[in-house]
Amino acid sequence: MDSYLFYTSFMTIFEALKISRKKLSDAGIESASLDASLILSHLTHLSKVQLITHDSDELSDDILNKLNSLIDKRITGYPIAYILGYKEFWGLKLKVTEDTLIPRPDTEIIVQCALDCKVKGSILDMGTGSGAIILALKSEYRDNVEAFACDFSEKALEVAKENSKALDLEVTFIHSDWFSNLVDKKFSLIVSNPPYIEENDPHLTKTSLPYEPISALTSGADGLNDIRIICRNALAHLKTDAPLMIEHGYNQGPSVRDIFVSYGYKNVETVIDFAGNDRVTVGYKR
Known part of the structure; x- marks a missing residue:
């Protein structure tokens, strides 16, 4: 050498x-x-x-x-973001740990979609992780929205709360397995970047993925189990005509649109990412 x-x-x-x-x-x-x-x-x-x-x-x-x-x-x-202890997202410096996914640039697509809706009232980020999406939205909407976020991982929620405090952005964080602890709360917008990778996807052994929390990555044989759960249960928590937005894999657009349609959402469409791939599907409660 x-x-x-x-x-x-x-x-x-x-x-x-x-x-x-x-x-x-x-x-x-x-x-x-x-x-x-x-x-x-x-x-x-x-x-x-x-x-x-x-x-x-x-x-x-x-x-x-x-x-x-x-x-x-x-x-x-080992991911550079975990070494440094932070990752920038939407111009915000966010603490990240091995208990949270590392925010990706493509996830900014769902933030932009949510801002384009110009909603008012209560908004919810499901499976918030480091808080990236909800904090980005709160930083833009400010007092026009009341921000909520939930996650099944208490450790992830602690990180999200730290980011919320450091950025002086008020968000109500709820420990919940998807909608289980949200009672009868209704929202003007629900967003989510849920697990959507197939259980045996070879990418799980590459890049930074082996070091990130597996529970936040995979969702059944086709990667769509959690998306089905969210689409089905979000109906009880969305106001009429309110949108549901879900990030998903580049090759899952048609399947996710089918899921939205099967549960009765209207005006279902998929937004592409920076590389021209399907990335976020949007549907509105009837």
């Missing part, structure tokens, strides 16, 4: 970044350069720009040891 792949004492930021990027790249990490910068920025509390302007500064042994440990962890495929 080349000598520059080892960290040594009296190493500068420039040298440490060079080694880190090389190690990540050799391990097949596609975002090697960015991840190395993010990790070192996290450890030094320097911005990515400051890493450049201070590239001749020497790093302490403590930081170098931590850098080495985190780079090795990233090489295993």
Whole structure:
């Protein structure tokens, strides 16, 4: 192995970044350069720009040891968001842990769909995880809506509550297995990014998915069990003409539309994501 792949004492930021990027790249990490910068920025509390302007500064042994440990962890495929402890979504900095899914850019599609409806009243995010969707909506709607969110995982709810407090966005969080603890509450909008991956999908062993909570990823043999539950039970909690919006897999649009129609929703349509794939299906209670 080349000598520059080892960290040594009296190493500068420039040298440490060079080694880190090389190690990540050799391990097949596609975002090697960015991840190395993010990790070192996290450890030094320097911005990515400051890493450049201070590239001749020497790093302490403590930081170098931590850098080495985190780079090795990233090489295993461990998600950069979990290493940093946060993920940006809709311009919001959200805490994430292994108890929550990592928010994806495509999930911003459901946020935009919900904003396009220009609803007022109460809105609900089902299976909120880190709180990404409901906090994004509350940040835009502000006092025009009363925001609610539920999740079966108490640990995920704790993370969502922390994000709500840190962002000063008021949301009522409810521990609930889908609608079980919502009593007779009715909403002007219900959104959800539920588990929708097939149980034996090969993607579960790739990228960051092996490190994310499996209960928030898979939903039966066809991945649609939870979507069926939500579509069926949302009818009792939606106001007349109120929309239900559900994120799903790129190849599930036709099946999800069929589920919506089978439960009597009207004006059912699917919205595509940034890559042109089916991503969010919308239907309105009759």
